[in-house]
Amino acid sequence: MRRLALVAAAVTLAGLTAAPASAAATGTITGLGGKCVDVVDGGTANGTRVQLWTCNGGAAQQWSARDDGSVSALGKCLDAAGTANGAVVRISDCAGTTAQRWTADAGRLVNAAAQKCLDATGVSSADGTKLQLWACSTGANQQWALPTAPPPSGGPCPQGPFGSPLPSPTLAATKIKDGFTFLEGPTWDAATQTLLLSNMRDGTGAENVQPSEILRYTLSTGAFTTFIANSGSNGLAISRDGRSIVAATHDQRTVSSYDLATKQRTTLASSYQGKRFNSPNDVTIGANGTVYFTDPDFQRADRPDQMGGKTGVFRVSGGVVTLIDDTIREPNGIELSPDGKTLYVGGNATGKVYRYPVNADGSTGARADFASLGGTDGGTVDCAGNVYQITYGDGKVHVFSPAGVALGTISAGRNATNAAFGGPDGKTLFITSGIPSTGGDNGNFGLYSIRLNVPGWPY
Structure with a gap:
């Protein structure tokens, strides 16, 4: 409580x-x-x-x-x-x-x-x-959605300077609970002190599309409950006002917003230049409300390709969708630095993590390499600007300084997918990881956590 x-x-x-x-x-x-x-x-x-x-x-x-x-x-x-x-x-x-x-x-x-x-x-x-x-x-x-306090002038992070984010260069997270089919997209809801995350199931129907629901994990009780059934979601991000979740919704090949009080769904982006996305995967939100998202084709399933074989990074602002980059093969995790001036994108199939400068209007500049890291999935950042990048195949979180210096790793399960900071002081890193299904929803994914030294950026 x-x-x-x-x-x-x-x-x-x-x-x-x-x-x-x-x-x-x-x-x-x-x-x-x-x-x-x-x-x-x-x-x-x-x-x-x-x-x-x-x-x-x-x-x-x-x-x-x-x-x-x-x-x-x-x-x-x-x-x-x-x-x-x-x-x-x-x-x-x-x-x-x-x-x-x-x-x-x-x-x-x-x-x-x-x-x-x-x-x-x-x-x-x-x-x-x-x-x-x-x-x-x-x-x-x-169920009640409370008024949200405006963040302090520096945002939701405490005043720095910050020390080393990791207690040790090599760490292992602790499993909270497993038994889920495929977990993704954790995001912390400060208003309820709970973690929201997607649980994706095996594909069904003529087009083999994966159904999913948004789960809620209550830290104080350890309970997991279904928050939004049939959400069709993958990556999630809490909105800046704390009243909704922005979701990469592969069920409709869109980016959606779910009102936390009513659970009503609104479509934020459904296409680019009249062409349907592949399967939006991860999202992050800027201070001005700009939503940035990746569009690989992992969950496109048997639906037709309308992107001409390209996978991309997009932003949506005021209902207008703008292409950032369509030259990264299978872009996946996407994060903004706490000052909003750098956008990080993991290239799942390229062996690179990239960064883009972000302008005051939310537009982005030229891409540059940030780190070499194959098989990237989701990720997050902390209040010091350190980048936490997941690699799926080895179940690790790789931590980099804002300058791209490797600081250490956190192990979690076998196939890690995403991470988010939360907890009352923001210093608990939650990680989703496990064994994917081979049919019949027989996957075994779990939620892991570890306490770190620097609080995380929630968006």
């Missing part, structure tokens, strides 16, 4: 005391059906109930999540009128009581006094649905 503020708090619910409430984030809280938590009729009297209502941008739907665990709107705090199932949730004068303290846990809002969750009555998303407390479950009527 974590306090509502996006900064982790080192206190337990049992010992909370009233603290100066500095505003950590202000905005809407959305739930079932994409509806907003709303103060009935915009009333400010103590005891005014809260409800679900179509989002309208009004003051009655603007909530401030604060460092002390309180949530306020219209100058009053979100408050529970009891601790039993069905207890009314309302607004009242802010008093620093545990009835007004809330903790975010895997998308739920847990009341400190009752240890019960904010719940939309009747599992309804109709306008006017009243909110209550109820025993916590995994139901959609207890």
